[in-house]
Amino acid sequence: MKELKGGVCAAKGFFAGGIRCGIKPSSQKKDLALIYSDKPCSAAAVFTKNIVKSASVVVSAENVKEGKVRAVIANSGNANACTGEDGMTAARRMADLAAGVLGIAPSETAVASTGVIGVKLPIEVIEKNINALKSSLRADESGNADALEAIMTTDLRKKETAVEIEIDGKPVRIGAITKGSGMIHPNMATMLSFITTDAAIDSLALDLSLRRAVKNSFNRITVDGDTSTNDMVVVMANGEAGNAQITLSESNYYDIFTDALEHVCTALARMMARDGEGATKLVTVKVKGASREDAAEILAKSVVSSSLVKAACFGADANWGRVLCAMGYSGAGFNPAGVSVSFKSGAGEIKVCDNGESVPFSEENAKKILLEEEIEIIINLKDGNGEACAWGCDLSYDYVKINGDYRS
């Protein structure tokens, strides 16, 4: 697998752009993005499970159902949620506007929004600037960079990736951008991710592939259910790579593609976790030796989401008792007397708990390990072969600062 530059524009036949249209008048940031394939696409998406849904989610879900989406129009600065019929009208209008300038059907267009809930989306500024948005489309790195900038909100880092793999003797590219960050409950802020690929793949295979990739990546930085009103991940595949079409009955190609898609999603998920609001470090929790994979996943997510564990990581405090406590209330069954816990980073690895009990360790060495920017908490249950990883960040003063008065 080769790493590429260019994000969503790394895949052949994709264009991206972004402009400032003034959705939040007080902000000077870009706030409107467009991604577009000049060829028809297979498409798939996953959406928030929150009962309260942005109009953008409702409209995009309708359109993606047909599996033909080839353009995404996305705004930041306004979530277009909890504004009733006006919100639905605005979301449909966004799709119409993008489809109009691109000369495609509205049903080939997904709509995404992120920002404040409950404030009417000023659709007129999007109308006024839709031609400028189209003109911003470019097939190179700069187009990708503009689109990425336009979807960011409290994100501190730019999150993009792209890879090249070989399928059927042809180079196939997958590129992606994402916004969102790993918060206390990571997914309470909106997560948007747009993925492009020039693979030829039918929409059914693409849908299954995306679901597996998301389960093992984005869903490993979230607590189940803690999804915002606007979350979505959209993948579009335009077949420009010229490979024989990937289908579910061609499982070899399907597996190669899905592994690459999971790799892309995992890279973005780690970047999101690391970019948690106010975060100073990336925390990876690895659970091994669980009776089942789903138990390992529940345990890893419970530990990585514990605010006490997160605060201890911020303080570089080897407080493994909090790790066991978070495992204990996770809802997954396990034998406490079989648990070992180690902390690991570039500065070394140290075991702090074995068979559910304290083992003597050097607090000084533990501190050195936990002061690194990327740390791992490794848990072994010695009870089977179930394994899972989850990613998160520490909990710092700045989290509170950023979220204390987000709207102003």
Added chain:
Amino acid sequence: MKELKGGVCAAKGFFAGGIRCGIKPSSQKKDLALIYSDKPCSAAAVFTKNIVKSASVVVSAENVKEGKVRAVIANSGNANACTGEDGMTAARRMADLAAGVLGIAPSETAVASTGVIGVKLPIEVIEKNINALKSSLRADESGNADALEAIMTTDLRKKETAVEIEIDGKPVRIGAITKGSGMIHPNMATMLSFITTDAAIDSLALDLSLRRAVKNSFNRITVDGDTSTNDMVVVMANGEAGNAQITLSESNYYDIFTDALEHVCTALARMMARDGEGATKLVTVKVKGASREDAAEILAKSVVSSSLVKAACFGADANWGRVLCAMGYSGAGFNPAGVSVSFKSGAGEIKVCDNGESVPFSEENAKKILLEEEIEIIINLKDGNGEACAWGCDLSYDYVKINGDYRS
């Protein structure tokens, strides 16, 4: 219902005391408490549901099973959890030591611990000081104050209450002390609560009464499952009030007693929520008009536990979108288009959302309301008669400071 002073010593025939025995050598704080009735008691308790349990929980659960507990020995500075057989031996030894100096059976003694997990409890310092602990017992306010001081850890405020009611023409008293605070997930820190009453009540009635009271109070400041390794609530009833014994078949007296017990537990729960680590205000979430009471409870707890809602409360930001978002991922079903949200405090009340949509409101007035120390978020679903309250606190910089390096 009359409010009394004296906490656990307000009930006739109860003694309390506390000393510093040096469990945490570096601390000068009291760390060992004793509560005792000179007459036999009926007793009941509820314990943590965490799979990882302190030895104190295991031993107390065994002893309370017989319904005769009349003494509690409790230490702070060490959780006596995750230390294997040594921990069990130490917990049993604590019960033996207390029973020995009091001249009662070990099975009449509950044991409680709070503090760091995974460090061996230095039982020898308790042995050395058990006579001093017994000598500290007093039946007045000062005994109660010493016991309370000895169980506090990161608590900033002393949490005690006592009331007097009339049953069967006799004055009956219920008193209580508690430690623990309403954190991000409130119950991830240990909560201990000891309740005394001079009511005559059989242990079966007392058990049911306690379960109802805890469900509507302490469990309304917690997220289900987020319990620490050490949580417990113990109630002891010695019959000194001389009322005709309360039983389940005597439902009138049972209801009067249970209402009073729930009142006591609710008062303590609110104090715990308000004393959240670093908290600057008490946040009450009231859900009305839900289809069922359990749905109302799930929704209220989800909103009060949302770190984004909590951070907005800290910032006095009327960010009702976060309220709807937290309702939406709670797991309880409701119709978003029927929801209204108001903020209320001593400074007034303001509706910010109606029928699931924004309503125009004065940001200035909203800020004034949210700057108060006690604020309410009132949610109406207009879907039935289900109601529930939950209590929590805001999320401040100091939360992170307190929890970043708790062990040092």
